[in-house]
Amino acid sequence: METVLRIRGMVCGRCIQAVEQALKAVGVTVVKLQLGTVTLAHALSAPQLKQIKHVLEPQGFSLLLDPKVTLVEEVKASVQQLLDRQDLGDHKIRFSDLLEEALQLDYDTISAVFSGVEGTTIEKYIITKRLDKVKEWLVYSDLTLSEIAYRTGFSSVQHLSSQFKQLTGLTPSHFKAVKADRDLLRQKAFQALIS
Structure with missing residues (x-):
């Protein structure tokens, strides 16, 4: 059974590499790794979860377990991925539409959670x-x-x-x-x- 973990603090390609190395050091099998999310090949025991947390924190990363904080991190990762595309010249692009599509939630919900957690608007x-x-x-x-x-x-x-x-x-x-x-x-x- 695969396990998906949300990781706070991943903002670039180097972060992906750092997290991948940390997870390899713990001995877990990574199926997929992207900004803010890692999919592992198997379920984790509480000691494994603690060990992962222990190797990530010194590098500035943390596991997200609160669903609201997880959603905010997904918004941040999605925004970063959109900005990294470098094709925003099409001024018809609406971040709200792209976030709805990426997160499979309505924008009002995304916006309310983001503002509540971060104290600022998504805009x-x-x-x-x-x-x-x-x-x-x-x-x-x-x-x-x-x-x-x-x-x-x-x-x-x-x-x-x-x-x-x-x-x-x-x-x-x-x-x-x-x-x-x-x-x-x-x-x-x-x-x-x-x-």
């Missing part, structure tokens, strides 16, 4: 995560603001800039300029070291 959470993706691309890519706005599903550069400034207090171009200045200072410091 605010999604905007924050979209802007985190914008920051990532501003720092680590050569994409233009137009390309970033398109990929993160903002209707325009102006809309992106407005949301970005509201959250960070900076415009995206100022954020990128600050990053460029820091990079230049690092490069000069490095050149001074090797000279």
